[in-house]
Amino acid sequence: MSTTWYECKVKYRKTDETGGQKITTEPYLVDALSYTEAESRINEEMAAYISEEFKITNIKVANYAEIHPFENCDRWFKSKISLLAYDEESGKERKTNMYFLVQANDVKEAFDNTMGIMQSTMGEYNIPAVSESPIMDVFPYFSGEEEDLEKIEKFNALKASRPEVVAEAEDTMEFAVEEETAS
Incomplete structure (x- = not known):
């Protein structure tokens, strides 16, 4: 189901x-x-x-087909995936769209996360759009059984993790400037 x-x-x-x-x-x-x-x-x-x-x-x-939380992400993005199928009877290519809700920090990361999700897909597809979603939070249903408790803990841990703040590295590279001589 x-x-x-x-x-x-x-x-x-x-x-x-x-x-x-x-x-x-x-x-x-x-x-x-x-x-x-x-x-x-x-x-x-x-x-x-x-x-x-x-x-x-x-x-x-x-209209989300799947929801994918990711670690250290704080926003939700809507990814449009176009599945391409060849109809042998009519000889035409058919396109079916579906939408994923993917957690990421920016659009590029959302695109990369969507590509990672689709990596094992056998059929042809493309990702024509990724946009930030207004969704504030996601609450999946879990029955309370032991298997589901592990799933909800994992889902909530991924969803609640915050992006790592990476301190900018100090630039210690020195460049030697060569003077040009007039010929």
């Missing part, structure tokens, strides 16, 4: 960097069997993060 992802928009009062409060609406993704379950799950998940009142303003089925 394939996973159905629901995009849930949550409206709440958020404190910004200056300490002021503003009302914001942010999209989240939950794995659920129905709209009712999606609403119940997003209420449960958001109650853990938001202490004040919040409102679910919209729930819709998201």
